[in-house]
Amino acid sequence: MLDDLQRPPPPALAADDALFLDVDGTLLAFADHPDKVAPDPSLLTLLASVQQRLDGALALLSGRPVSQLQAMFAPLRLPMAGLHGAQLLATPNAQFADSDSDTAVWLHALHQRAMQLLHAHPGVLIENKGQALALHWRNAPQAGQAVIAFAKAQLPQLSGVRLQPGNHVIEFVGSGHDKGRALQTLMQRAPFKGRRPLFVGDDLTDEHGFAAAQQLGGIGVLVGQRENSQANCALPDINAVHAWLRAAIT
Structure with a gap:
């Protein structure tokens, strides 16, 4: 574990990387109610461009349900893990439906x-x-x-x-699910397989993802400052995350 002051910024995102992004606190600012959070069109356009740059190797790993993520980020389609990995949409066009049995x-x-x-x-x-x-x-x-x-x-x-x-x-x-396990599962499948994983997140819920990315030879990127994080790189805030993503497509 690194002290906050020792964490460098992440390297530039390469075309052969695999990118995993948390949502709340990483791509989007918190609100007083989760339902009040929504991406603006410019963020959707940015993520679509990064997805194209990575040949589809971009996924969302979130504590939100998959159905909620799909609605929030429509019309953009992405692989995603919801409920901290309990729900997994491995391909962007796969069908996923919540039901009472869930x-x-x-x-x-x-x-x-x-x-x-x-x-x-x-x-x-x-x-x-x-x-x-x-x-x-x-x-x-x-x-x-x-x-x-x-x-x-x-x-x-x-x-x-x-x-x-x-x-x-x-x-x-x-107890059988977390973002790290979701990342590991996706990394076994195309288009993620064989790439360097980068996981970007801000919260304690993202520590499993940091650890999994680094175990696979990749990078954990902490958004903000927090002691005792396993992330080996950091970005100061959400705006810095967006700027880092924009740099990958310019």
């Missing part, structure tokens, strides 16, 4: 218990993702410790579930 069996009772937490701490947001449940306290920063304590207290009752901390959020997710 809802985790443990989630309903947990959601009800979380509602009691919400009533005790106004401003806390519950985000039900079907196979994951996120508790946000961005709008109630004073409730952070209570939310974390609640989440830790629930875990012994949930089999096959782990906690994923993030930026003003903690999530209940399936």
Whole structure:
């Protein structure tokens, strides 16, 4: 692990690289509600150009559901992993549909218990993702410790579930999935196979991706500053990420 001041900027993106991008906090700024976040047309155009430059080896790795990512980035089609790798769309034109059968069996009772937490701490947001449940306290920063304590207290009752901390959020997710495993899976398939992987992310949820990219001879790029990150390169903010991407197509 490198100190923030020791992390250099990433090298220029090469045409034979494979690029994996987190979404919130990396490509798009956070908002007070996840539904209020959306890319503008210029970002979609930029990503389409980078996708073409890399012969399709560009994927999104996000905590959002795949269906939500598809709607957000339409008409652009990309391979993507949603819910921290629990959902995988390996090719851009593959069909993916959420259904009632995708809802985790443990989630309903947990959601009800979380509602009691919400009533005790106004401003806390519950985000039900079907196979994951996120508790946000961005709008109630004073409730952070209570939310974390609640989440830790629930875990012994949930089999096959782990906690994923993030930026003003903690999530209940399936223990068999993370962004690193999603990256490794995609790297076994065309057009990613045989390329140098670069994963760009900002949050604790992205640490698995940094580690996986570097294990495969690639690069982990942290957006912003954070101690004890496994990333070996860094960019200061979202604008710097966009500038780095633009440099790859000029």
